[in-house]
Amino acid sequence: MDKLIIRGGNRLSGRIPISGAKNAALTLIPCALLTEEPVTLRNLPRLADIDGFQHLMTQFGVATGIRGNRPEDFGRVVTYESGHLTSTVAPYDLVRKMRASILVLGPLLARAGEATVSLPGGCAIGNRPIDLHLKALEAFGAQIELTQGYVKAMAPDGGLPGGDFDFPVVSVGATENALMAASLTNGTSRLFNAAREPEIVDLCNLLTAMGAEIEGIGTSDLTIHGVKKLNGATYKVMPDRIEAGSYACAAAITGGEVRLEGACEADMHSTNTALRNIGVEIESDKHGMTVRADGPLKATNLSTAPFPGLATDMQAQLMSLLCKAEGTSVLKETIFENRYMHVPELMRMGADVETEGRTAIVRGPVDLTGAEVMATDLRASMSLIIAALAAEGETQVRRIYHLDRGYERLEEKLQLVGADIERVGDE
Ligand code: EPZ
Numbered sequence: 115m116d117k118l119i120i121r122g123g124n125r126l127s128g129r130i131p132i133s134g135a136k137n138a139a140l141t142l143i144p145c146a147l148l149t150e151e152p153v154t155l156r157n158l159p160r161l162a163d164i165d166g167f168q169h170l171m172t173q174f175g176v177a178t179g180i181r182g183n184r185p186e187d188f189g190r191v192v193t194y195e196s197g198h199l200t201s202t203v204a205p206y207d208l209v210r211k212m213r214a215s216i217l218v219l220g221p222l223l224a225r226a227g228e229a230t231v232s233l234p235g236g237c238a239i240g241n242r243p244i245d246l247h248l249k250a251l252e253a254f255g256a257q258i259e260l261t262q263g264y265v266k267a268m269a270p271d272g273g274l275p276g277g278d279f280d281f282p283v284v285s286v287g288a289t290e291n292a293l294m295a296a297s298l299t300n301g302t303s304r305l306f307n308a309a310r311e312p313e314i315v316d317l318c319n320l321l322t323a324m325g326a327e328i329e330g331i332g333t334s335d336l337t338i339h340g341v342k343k344l345n346g347a348t349y350k351v352m353p354d355r356i357e358a359g360s361y362a363c364a365a366a367i368t369g370g371e372v373r374l375e376g377a378c379e380a381d382m383h384s385t386n387t388a389l390r391n392i393g394v395e396i397e398s399d400k401h402g403m404t405v406r407a408d409g410p411l412k413a414t415n416l417s418t419a420p421f422p423g424l425a426t427d428m429q430a431q432l433m434s435l436l437c438k439a440e441g442t443s444v445l446k447e448t449i450f451e452n453r454y455m456h457v458p459e460l461m462r463m464g465a466d467v468e469t470e471g472r473t474a475i476v477r478g479p480v481d482l483t484g485a486e487v488m489a490t491d492l493r494a495s496m497s498l499i500i501a502a503l504a505a506e507g508e509t510q511v512r513r514i515y516h517l518d519r520g521y522e523r524l525e526e527k528l529q530l531v532g533a534d535i536e537r538v539g540d541e
Contacts, residue, residue: 117512118525121534122484122505126370128531131188132358132377132402133159133522134351137427138313140214141290142320142351143167146176146194147221148298149324151346154193158351159522162515166212168192173208174222175200188522199226206232206263216244217287219267220295223256227269233260238491240450246281246288253279254295254303276301276340284309284334284420290317297326299340308336311421312381316352323347353378356427357521358403359385360496363431364528366394366407367438367504372531377403384424388416388432392439413441413478418449430456430497436476437465438504445474456494459487463501463509484509492520499524503533 134157143164146153158164168178175198181191202222209215209232222229234244244265248258251267255275259266276299279292289309294317296303308314310332318331324347327339358377365372366389379386379398386396386403391414395406413436418426426449436443437460447453454469461467462485466477484507489495495516502509511517514537517524525535 115512116514116537116539117510118499118514119536119538120484120499120502120509120511122482122503122507122509124368124503124532124534126365126368126372126503126528126531126533129373129375130361130527130531131375132353133157134189135159135313135316135354135356136161136163136520137286137356138316138352139164140167141217141313141317142349143171143194144217144221145294145317145320145324146171146196147174147199147218148225148294149344149346150197152193152195153324153346154191154348156191156348156350157189158192159354160188160190161519161522163212163214163519166208167214170204170208170212170215170218173201173204174218202226202229204229204231209234213242214287216247217290217294219247219265220251220291223251223267223269224274224295224298227273228267230264230266232264238455239453244288246283246285247291250279250281250288250292250305251295253277254292254299272300274299274340276303276338278304278306280306281308286311286314289314293317293321293328293336293338296338296340297321297328298344300342301340303338303340305336305338306334308334309420310334312352312355320347320349323349352381355381355385356425356493358382359425359428360431360500360521361527362389362394362396362403362405363435364500364503365405365531366392366411367435367500369407370531371404371406371408373402373404375402379403384422385428388414388424388428392435411435411439411479413439413443413476415444417446420449426450426453427493429453430493431500433467433474433476434460434497434500437467437478437480437482437501439478441478443476443478445476447472447474455490456497459490459494459498460501462487463505465501481506483507486510486512489513489516492516496521
């Protein structure tokens with residue numbers, strides 16, 4: 115298994131291209147199941163999770179054509195052709211490796227009238243139930259059965275009638291499943307307290323390009339007038355706001371200046387507010403963002419929340435940055451119950467962090483030192499890399515398959531701005 119070796123202390127400077135957003139791509143790909151016509155996605159990141167989803171799509175008989183496959187290219191253009199679905203079953207072996215597989219449930223059900231998808235099971239950051247995905251589909255007229263670890267969803271003859279659903283908790287994935295299904299129903303559906311993350315807006319924009327009729331895009335109340343047929347479309351995946359935020363933290367912790375090519379400030383308001391409060395300067399224009407940290411970093415209090423609040427996917431990376439900030443910061447993780455797995459590893463690098471339930475108290479600034487650490491999930495892994503960039507000496511990060519799921523060509527991008535980082539095979 116590969117590991118990353120990072121020698122800290124280099125000030126990052128230069129340009130990093132920001133890839134297409136993983137979490138947008140993972141909901142745009144299953145949209146191809148909603149139509150017989152080809153759907154082409156541009157700017158798809160090259161990531162293990164995207165390859166995994168591609169694999170899942172072939173399980174349903176979807177043909178995929180990939181362009182932009184040269185190793186030196188960032189991003190890919192992939193066309194999905196779902197003219198004839200040969201299966202509506204997502205098996206355990208594929209779903210257990212990637213929770214986002216649950217996002218095929220809504221589109222398969224709406225298109226084929228039935229879908230059988232393995233329950234995803236547990237996850238390192240929390241229980242992550244899928245009850246809201248199922249309740250929303252039931253509200254649209256689906257019959258749901260749970261049997262032998264699988265969800266079996268059936269639509270009445272003639273298709274889903276559509277209906278209303280009020281989310282008791284904001285859920286990105288359940289909103290995505292509901293939107294995809296509601297777009298191809300016989301009636302009008304309304305979603306209240308829906309997630310309104312930029313990735314949801316990206317999904318609505320693709321569905322609209324495919325002929326869906328959605329009102330309230332970008333708000334938490336959505337009205338979807340179902341249509342009988344959706345058409346194909348060509349669509350460019352939005353830039354990855356979490357990748358951009360992660361590299362902003364990396365630049366800042368080294369006192370560096372980095373241009374994030376393609377990053378979109380409008381999607382990153384809460385992250386950028388947090389960074390500015392910490393003392394990081396950010397300038398943005400329509401082609402990207404420049405992040406500069408040449409003064410002292412200051413402690414700040416942060417609380418994660420659904421968009422437009424601070425993304426839970428940025429909590430770990432900001433925590434690393436706060437280890438180098440003057441004063442005491444209090445962090446609250448309100449979305450997932452177990453998202454402080456990086457804390458013990460950061461403490462092994464010299465961080466002073468205390469956790470109690472969903473609260474973490476970070477005292478800084480501390481001198482970080484290199485250590486052998488273990489990645490536990492995607493964003494936790496990134497927080498270790500950020501800390502390593504500012505640490506004295508060498509850090510070895512193991513279990514980096516987590517990173518390959520969500521950061522396209524990570525070490526290459528960091529090398530571009532002067533980081534001393536290399537990937538080596540583990541002995
Ligand atoms: C998405 O996960 C993202 N994944 C996550 O990114 C992200 O952390 C999360 O949204 C929150 O922003 C993808 O987009 C592929 P949720 P999702 O449903 O959709 C509870 C990363 O690192 N809930 O919004 O699974 C749930 O337990 C990843 O890139 C229910 O109770 O998250 C959680 O507490 C990790 N019942 C809260 O809602 C449900 O049916 C929000 O989860 C669904 C969710």
